[in-house]
Amino acid sequence: MEKALHEITHTLPVVVMGVAGCGKTVVGSALAEALGVTFIEGDRLHPPENVARMASGLALRDEDRVDWLEAIGRAIAAAPDGALAACSALKHRYRDQLRRHVPSLLFLHLAIDRETAYRRVGDREGHFMPASLVESQFATLELLGEDEAGLTLDGTRPVAELLAASVEFLRKQKG
Numbered sequence: 001m002e003k004a005l006h007e008i009t010h011t012l013p014v015v016v017m018g019v020a021g022c023g024k025t026v027v028g029s030a031l032a033e034a035l036g037v038t039f040i041e042g043d044r045l046h047p048p049e050n051v052a053r054m055a056s057g058l059a060l061r062d063e064d065r066v067d068w069l070e071a072i073g074r075a076i077a078a079a080p081d082g083a084l085a086a087c088s089a090l091k092h093r094y095r096d097q098l099r100r101h102v103p104s105l106l107f108l109h110l111a112i113d114r115e116t117a118y119r120r121v122g123d124r125e126g127h128f129m130p131a132s133l134v135e136s137q138f139a140t141l142e143l144l145g146e147d148e149a150g151l152t153l154d155g156t157r158p159v160a161e162l163l164a165a166s167v168e169f170l171r172k173q174k175g
Contacts (some may be wrong), residue, residue, distance in 0.1 A: 073101030111153030
């Protein structure tokens with residue numbers, strides 16, 4: 001079974017995306033483990049200036065994200081047996097930047113409401129992103145377009161349900 005799961009992502013790299021608090025890391029790391037592929041935690045690839053900016057309560061600007069998205073795109077492209085990355089990828093152009101590294105990139109958007117995002121981000125300990133920046137995430141978010149390969153899931157559903165839906169979607173994409 002594990003080998004079968006691994007086969008579906010061998011050539012299908014994935015980004016789990018969404019606003020802060022949607023569950024990118026929880027779902028992404030569990031899905032990567034189930035699929036037997038490399039998990040890339042996008043937050044760890046932020047340059048120190050980005051982390052400091054967010055920690056001080058300032059939202060990232062488009063220009064702040066360029067090098068960060070490049071690092072994530074390079075990391076996905078470099079994974080020899082497939083990769084799954086957690087990355088907000090809030091705008092279409094950010095996703096385009098990632099796809100320049102990996103044209104076959106698929107997106108799993110974990111959609112949540114503002115109240116859930118504020119609660120989850122406020123409850124996190126030791127993370128640089130304060131709840132005060134949640135609104136800026138929603139203001140920046142552009143939903144997946146019809147021209148983008150991806151699936152939007154209800155990020156408030158149990159992780160097991162999200163994993164099952166994600167695996168089914170990836171199997172269909174693999175054909």
